[in-house]
Amino acid sequence: MAVTIKDVAKLANVSPSTVSRVIANNPRISEKTKEIVNKALKELGYHPNMIARSLAIQSTETIGLVMPSSNGIVFQNPFFPTVLRGLSEGAHDRQFGLHMTTGKTEEEIYEGVRQMVHGGRVDGVILLYSKVDDPILTYLQDNSFPFVVIGKPFTQVEQITHVDNDNYRASKEVTNYLIGLGHKRIAFVGGDLNQVVTIERVLGYESALREAGVEFNDEYLMHEDCTTEGGRQAVKELMHLAHPPTAFVVADDLMALGVLNTLNEMNIRIPDDVSVISFNNTLLAEMSRPPLTTVEINTFDLGFQATKSLIQMLENKNEPIKRIIIPHKLIVRGTCGAAKDSNIVKTGD
Amino acid sequence: MAVTIKDVAKLANVSPSTVSRVIANNPRISEKTKEIVNKALKELGYHPNMIARSLAIQSTETIGLVMPSSNGIVFQNPFFPTVLRGLSEGAHDRQFGLHMTTGKTEEEIYEGVRQMVHGGRVDGVILLYSKVDDPILTYLQDNSFPFVVIGKPFTQVEQITHVDNDNYRASKEVTNYLIGLGHKRIAFVGGDLNQVVTIERVLGYESALREAGVEFNDEYLMHEDCTTEGGRQAVKELMHLAHPPTAFVVADDLMALGVLNTLNEMNIRIPDDVSVISFNNTLLAEMSRPPLTTVEINTFDLGFQATKSLIQMLENKNEPIKRIIIPHKLIVRGTCGAAKDSNIVKTGD
DNA sequence: TTGTAGGCGTTATCAT
DNA sequence: ATGATAACGCCTACAA
Numbered sequence: 001m002a003v004t005i006k007d008v009a010k011l012a013n014v015s016p017s018t019v020s021r022v023i024a025n026n027p028r029i030s031e032k033t034k035e036i037v038n039k040a041l042k043e044l045g046y047h048p049n050m051i052a053r054s055l056a057i058q059s060t061e062t063i064g065l066v067m068p069s070s071n072g073i074v075f076q077n078p079f080f081p082t083v084l085r086g087l088s089e090g091a092h093d094r095q096f097g098l099h100m101t102t103g104k105t106e107e108e109i110y111e112g113v114r115q116m117v118h119g120g121r122v123d124g125v126i127l128l129y130s131k132v133d134d135p136i137l138t139y140l141q142d143n144s145f146p147f148v149v150i151g152k153p154f155t156q157v158e159q160i161t162h163v164d165n166d167n168y169r170a171s172k173e174v175t176n177y178l179i180g181l182g183h184k185r186i187a188f189v190g191g192d193l194n195q196v197v198t199i200e201r202v203l204g205y206e207s208a209l210r211e212a213g214v215e216f217n218d219e220y221l222m223h224e225d226c227t228t229e230g231g232r233q234a235v236k237e238l239m240h241l242a243h244p245p246t247a248f249v250v251a252d253d254l255m256a257l258g259v260l261n262t263l264n265e266m267n268i269r270i271p272d273d274v275s276v277i278s279f280n281n282t283l284l285a286e287m288s289r290p291p292l293t294t295v296e297i298n299t300f301d302l303g304f305q306a307t308k309s310l311i312q313m314l315e316n317k318n319e320p321i322k323r324i325i326i327p328h329k330l331i332v333r334g335t336c337g338a339a340k341d342s343n344i345v346k347t348g349d
Numbered sequence: 350m351a352v353t354i355k356d357v358a359k360l361a362n363v364s365p366s367t368v369s370r371v372i373a374n375n376p377r378i379s380e381k382t383k384e385i386v387n388k389a390l391k392e393l394g395y396h397p398n399m400i401a402r403s404l405a406i407q408s409t410e411t412i413g414l415v416m417p418s419s420n421g422i423v424f425q426n427p428f429f430p431t432v433l434r435g436l437s438e439g440a441h442d443r444q445f446g447l448h449m450t451t452g453k454t455e456e457e458i459y460e461g462v463r464q465m466v467h468g469g470r471v472d473g474v475i476l477l478y479s480k481v482d483d484p485i486l487t488y489l490q491d492n493s494f495p496f497v498v499i500g501k502p503f504t505q506v507e508q509i510t511h512v513d514n515d516n517y518r519a520s521k522e523v524t525n526y527l528i529g530l531g532h533k534r535i536a537f538v539g540g541d542l543n544q545v546v547t548i549e550r551v552l553g554y555e556s557a558l559r560e561a562g563v564e565f566n567d568e569y570l571m572h573e574d575c576t577t578e579g580g581r582q583a584v585k586e587l588m589h590l591a592h593p594p595t596a597f598v599v600a601d602d603l604m605a606l607g608v609l610n611t612l613n614e615m616n617i618r619i620p621d622d623v624s625v626i627s628f629n630n631t632l633l634a635e636m637s638r639p640p641l642t643t644v645e646i647n648t649f650d651l652g653f654q655a656t657k658s659l660i661q662m663l664e665n666k667n668e669p670i671k672r673i674i675i676p677h678k679l680i681v682r683g684t685c686g687a688a689k690d691s692n693i694v695k696t697g698d
Numbered sequence: 699t700t701g702t703a704g705g706c707g708t709t710a711t712c713a714t
Numbered sequence: 715a716t717g718a719t720a721a722c723g724c725c726t727a728c729a730a
Contacts, residue, residue, distance in 0.1 A: 004722095004723055004724085004725095005723065005724065006723080015722080016722095016723090016725095017726075019726080020724065020725060020726085021725095023724095023728095024725085048723085048724075049722085049723050049724070050725080051722085051724095052722070052723030052724040052725090053723075053724055053725080054720095054724090055722085055723080055724075056723080056724045056725040056726085057724080057725065057726095131724095292715095
């Protein structure tokens with residue numbers, strides 16, 4: 001059995017509580033005994049039992065992570081590891097651990113969350129996604145358990161601490177960029193409409209069209225899996241339209257890659273024949289041929305700020321609700337050009 | 350405060366121990382009281398406090414994950430999320446949780462591991478890498494703490510349960526494949542020689558050359574960061590040699606992508622002028638242009654089997670040391686062709 | 699400044 | 715079959 005506080009106490013000839021105080025750096029303790037205890041601590045190689053500690057102080061100093069249910073898919077997207085890195089860096093800064101539960105079905109995940117939360121395994125939870133009508137979110141609220149969501153909550157935006165990009169604006173900007181290049185037939189390819197991020201991006205896209213007086217055509221709106229395959233599927237359908245689009249707003253780099261490759265196979269040239277613009281600026285974006293024009297969303301910060309905020313909530317019981325918007329930025333690379341039928345000069349870069 | 354076993358006991362008019370037994374499905378308990386207790390359980394919405402439980406049974410049912418120190422880099426590689434998925438699926442099957450600690454420096458990680466292990470936060474640990482002279486591995490052994498490594502241990506191969514590919518053989522096969530295409534000037538581009546996986550792959554490469562009577566040229570051996578940038582760097586140096594290689598064995602898809610792109614920029618054609626073969630068969634491989642010929646290493650299984658084995662160790666104290674080799678397979682795509690100066694016909698696919 | 703004792707929520711060992 | 719009671723290892727009033 002590992003060395004406990006009692007062993008140390010015995011060796012140092014003090015009571016366990018004294019040892020505990022030394023460890024906690026309690027001010028009212030004499031320098032002398034502090035030294036003695038510290039020596040004993042070293043000598044025995046004491047390490048506190050975090051489980052016992054957690055039980056006593058009713059706090060585990062660990063954060064629970066909830067992944068979206070479409071696990072297999074999410075894990076493919078480079079977006080995910082990057083948030084994770086942000087999360088873990090933020091957690092590590094404050095000596096917090098990270099606890100993951102996973103599950104294949106929505107049910108399994110829900111059960112996992114209950115275990116974490118009700119089981120006292122974690123002090124707070126971070127939702128790595130935001131979707132419409134999420135029972136997990138409801139559960140957390142009903143139990144007034146501390147949590148923050150990465151993404152924009154579908155409802156009660158003002159009541160839920162979250163960290164997100166302004167996806168509406170980003171999408172609008174991107175669409176405007178395409179419009180500025182003379183495109184009129186602009187398609188939107190995104191994921192499921194249950195994901196709030198998709199909704200926001202669609203909305204931004206539509207709003208840009210509207211303001212520019214470009215007719216909205218719902219044949220140009222595609223919702224597919226957030227994979228290369230999804231992108232491929234969308235292209236196939238879109239390019240068989242009577243009036244195929246000349247530009248694509250794609251909600252994710254991974255999908256965009258599928259779009260690019262499929263267009264390629266159809267002998268459609270990018271950016272000469274068709275423009276593609278996408279989101280997230282993952283590694284894939286710079287590596288694709290041609291390199292993707294995409295929106296940098298600072299994925300790392302999304303995660304980093306999420307842990308930071310959660311830890312603040314945990315440390316200060318009445319921390320106000322916060323809404324943290326991480327800035328975005330259009331990264332122009334090689335997949336966008338002037339519309340063929342326009343008079344605008346093709347962009348360089 | 351949450352509802353405890355005592356609350357349930359009170360409601361059911363039994364002792365806490367009885368409730369505990371009902372929960373544990375203890376056989377010697379009357380059907381009648383079992384029902385009563387179960388009703389109380391439901392009524393109060395009881396969920397066991399895992400922390401208290403862990404303290405009592407001296408086991409947390411969670412597994413600690415140790416990432417390689419070059420965190421930023423690792424998280425970029427699609428390899429990582431895939432193992433993670435395997436790990437988490439394996440863990441979930443047996444109701445185990447996953448606990449991650451991270452850190453930027455080797456020191457930080459070491460400290461994190463001590464916390465997990467000595468702090469009793471986890472029952473066992475999985476090392477997601479294998480490197481030469483790893484203090485963490487030593488620490489684990491010294492404390493005879495259950496662990497398994499993903500990869501081949503540098504020493505004591507017979508004493509450490511691990512799950513790995515036969516990287517030596519895979520690399521040899523791959524090199525032979527290139528030799529079979531008529532290549533003689535074959536370069537090897539890999540990561541750090543501290544990583545055992547690199548060592549194994551270099552060894553396999555050398556062995557193939559030797560057996561084929563192809564001269565080994567140590568100018569053809571490059572060690573770079575395991576990133577696209579690393580691949581790029583390697584190409585630059587290699588292609589400026591007096592006799593540049595006509596083929597590349599690249600130890601990772603990510604690097605290989607860098608290789609491909611750089612070659613591309615140099616107007617060197619693939620596979621016509623130069624062949625490239627790589628490892629891991631991540632998503633990147635199928636998406637690159639041309640698609641990468643690479644080795645499928647079944648990354649998911651690496652993770653899945655790792656948790657499986659660890660959990661077996663935990664459940665059966667004298668489970669034998671195991672060495673699990675996950676099969677690999679060459680996936681021929683579009684980056685390899687016959688050497689220009691040979692008489693061999695260019696391969697299709 | 700230090701020690702004593704009780705509690706955190708379970709499980710497990712005794713009795714009964 | 716069930717109920718006390720004592721761990722598990724730590725923290726924290728309260729007392730001294």
